[in-house]
Amino acid sequence: MARAGLTPERLVAAAAELADExxxxxxTASAVARRFDVRAASLYSHIGGTDDLRTGVALLxxxxxxxxxxEALAGRSGxxxxxxxxxxxxxxxxxxxxxxxxxxxPLDHETAMASAGVRHSELARAVLRGYDxxxxxxxxxxxxxxxxxxxxxxxEAATGxxxxxxxxxxxxxxxxxxxxxxLRSGSAG
Amino acid sequence: MARAGLTPERLVAAAAELADExxxxxxTASAVARRFDVRAASLYSHIGGTDDLRTGVALLxxxxxxxxxxEALAGRSGxxxxxxxxxxxxxxxxxxxxxxxxxxxPLDHETAMASAGVRHSELARAVLRGYDxxxxxxxxxxxxxxxxxxxxxxxEAATGxxxxxxxxxxxxxxxxxxxxxxLRSGSAG
DNA sequence: GCATTTGCCTAAAGCCTGTAGGAAACCTAC
DNA sequence: GTAGGTTTCCTACAGGCTTTAGGCAAATGC
Numbered sequence: 001m002a003r004a005g006l007t008p009e010r011l012v013a014a015a016a017e018l019a020d021e022x023x024x025x026x027x028t029a030s031a032v033a034r035r036f037d038v039r040a041a042s043l044y045s046h047i048g049g050t051d052d053l054r055t056g057v058a059l060l061x062x063x064x065x066x067x068x069x070x071e072a073l074a075g076r077s078g079x080x081x082x083x084x085x086x087x088x089x090x091x092x093x094x095x096x097x098x099x100x101x102x103x104x105x106p107l108d109h110e111t112a113m114a115s116a117g118v119r120h121s122e123l124a125r126a127v128l129r130g131y132d133x134x135x136x137x138x139x140x141x142x143x144x145x146x147x148x149x150x151x152x153x154x155x156e157a158a159t160g161x162x163x164x165x166x167x168x169x170x171x172x173x174x175x176x177x178x179x180x181x182x183l184r185s186g187s188a189g
Numbered sequence: 190m191a192r193a194g195l196t197p198e199r200l201v202a203a204a205a206e207l208a209d210e211x212x213x214x215x216x217t218a219s220a221v222a223r224r225f226d227v228r229a230a231s232l233y234s235h236i237g238g239t240d241d242l243r244t245g246v247a248l249l250x251x252x253x254x255x256x257x258x259x260e261a262l263a264g265r266s267g268x269x270x271x272x273x274x275x276x277x278x279x280x281x282x283x284x285x286x287x288x289x290x291x292x293x294x295p296l297d298h299e300t301a302m303a304s305a306g307v308r309h310s311e312l313a314r315a316v317l318r319g320y321d322x323x324x325x326x327x328x329x330x331x332x333x334x335x336x337x338x339x340x341x342x343x344x345e346a347a348t349g350x351x352x353x354x355x356x357x358x359x360x361x362x363x364x365x366x367x368x369x370x371x372l373r374s375g376s377a378g
Numbered sequence: 379g380c381a382t383t384t385g386c387c388t389a390a391a392g393c394c395t396g397t398a399g400g401a402a403a404c405c406t407a408c
Numbered sequence: 409g410t411a412g413g414t415t416t417c418c419t420a421c422a423g424g425c426t427t428t429a430g431g432c433a434a435a436t437g438c
Contacts, residue, residue, distance in 0.1 A: 002434090003384090003385060003386070003433095003434070003435085004385085004386075005385095006385075006386085028425065028426085029425075029426065029427085030424075030425050030426080031425095038386070038387095039386075039387065039388080040425075040426075040427085041386085041387075041388080041389095041426090041427075041428085041429095042385075042386045042387070044426090044427065044428080045384085045385070045386085046385095049426070049427070050425085050426075050427095104343070104347060106347050106348075112348070135355075136355045136359065137363065139353055139355040139360065140355070140359065140360040140363040140364065143341070143344070143350060143357075143360045143364070144337070144341075144360075144363075144364050144367070146340065146344055147336075147337050147338075147340030147341035147344055147364070148333070148336050148337045148340055149336075149340070150340040150343065150344060151335065151336035151337055151338070151339040151340025151341070151343070152332070152333075152336035152340070154293070154339065154340070154343070155332070155335055155336055155339060158293060158295050159295075159301075161332060164328055166324075166325045166328040166329070168332075170325065170329065171328065171329040171332045171333075174326065174329040174333075175329065175332070175333050175336070178333070178371050178374075181371070181374070182367050182370070182371050185370070191403085192402095192403065192404085192415090192416060192417070193416085193417075194416095195416080195417085217394070217395085218394080218395070218396085219393075219394055219395080220394095227417070227418095228417075228418065228419080229394075229395075229396085230395090230396075230397080230398095230417085230418075230419085230420095231416075231417050231418070233395090233396065233397080234415085234416070234417085235416095238395070238396070239394090239395075239396095379438100380437100380438090381436100381437085381438085382435100382436080382437080382438095383434100383435085383436070383437095384433100384434085384435075384436085385432105385433085385434075385435090386431105386432095386433085386434095387430100387431075387432075387433090388429105388430090388431080388432100389428105389429085389430090389431100390427105390428090390429090391426100391427090391428090392425105392426085392427090393424105393425085393426085394423105394424085394425080394426105395422100395423085395424080395425105396421105396422090396423090397420105397421085397422085398419105398420085398421085399418100399419090399420090400417105400418075400419080400420100401416100401417090401418075401419100402415105402416085402417085402418085403414100403415085403416075403417090404413105404414080404415075404416090405412100405413085405414075405415090406411100406412085406413085406414100407410100407411090407412090407413105408409100408410090408411085408412105
């Protein structure tokens with residue numbers, strides 16, 4: 001019997017594809033095994049189980065998003081940086097909905113601290129450097145950015161904002177404009 | 190054999206409790222049956238199955254949230270209304286995390302239109318009446334409110350914003366202040 | 379070439395979903 | 409009060425996913 005060449009990395013990569021195609025709920029040891037033409041039991045020497053697989057997808061997504069956001073941010077500041085930051089997340093979520101979904105899985109503290117999650121808040125702070133906001137307002141602003149972009153993306157994914165005639169892209173631009181103005185009003189708030 | 194008195198309403202109510210106690214993922218036909226000391230197969234004449242049960246929790250949560258938000262909004266306007274609106278959602282999510290989670294489930298279009306979901310956007314528009322914002326900006330603003338509050342609540346639930354010394358309530362108040370100012374700057378963009 | 383390690387296998391137990399058909403409890407009405 | 413009909417819950421079963429245990433075959437190393 002020829003070997004399939006299973007590794008944790010390849011299993012997680014397949015799980016990520018499956019998540020994007022069919023949703024995170026379909027990411028199971030069984031379904032991933034099927035992709036490799038292998039029995040489900042064979043995965044268990046490489047990964048801990050279904051939860052592990054999903055956590056792996058989450059960590060992959062956090063890394064990939066941080067990479068893309070960092071790239072989008074290079075050489076930009078102010079409103080440009082804000083739009084690039086937000087756009088990178090939105091584009092990623094649209095291209096990889098299952099991975100994005102996985103990225104919102106709760107991680108235990110240790111795993112979270114070792115993940116690319118920490119880079120995300122650093123990147124948000126990089127955006128805010130264009131706005132001259134001191135602590136503790138800077139932390140508040142990091143949370144605001146995370147909230148509004150994650151919130152928008154997740155509502156857009158769920159509903160598509162589809163039951164009104166107003167275009168979602170227009171709302172996105174409007175939101176970026178207003179956030180830019182909000183941040184520009186600075187620590188003086 | 191004494192009858193357990195199963196009804197769709199009682200099953201959904203038990204599912205909602207279970208969701209709050211153990212998370213939406215634990216809401217299964219099996220687990221709910223256990224609560225009634227009944228075989229899982231017995232549920233299937235009352236509800237369609239596990240998905241139905243979760244959808245039922247979602248619809249319940251949407252109704253309950255709309256009720257609470259409407260009550261919180263009564264007699265308020267401006268920043269007061271904004272804070273009451275946002276606070277009602279946040280309080281509900283903290284008191285009923287599983288129901289809140291369920292409320293974000295995607296519903297098919299028909300179900301969504303018949304749900305209390307439509308009341309939520311009406312309530313957001315009620316808050317915005319205190320700010321004199323015309324269409325299409327009003328729609329943009331409805332989406333912004335939904336995004337930022339849902340985003341904040343879901344990030345707060347996932348991470349507790351716990352790995353920094355800055356208090357989450359302080360960020361919440363800061364966010365309300367800034368949003369109030371943002372909306373007050375009005376249609377003048 | 380032979381021994382060891384590694385990789386995938388089969389087997390099996392346990393839990394969950396959902397369908398089918400049966401029996402007991404409840405209701406209605408005579 | 410009891411006969412008939414309906415409702416409610418039951419048992420039985422088929423099928424899927426998870427995960428552990430133990431085996432054989434392929435790859436690796438000496």
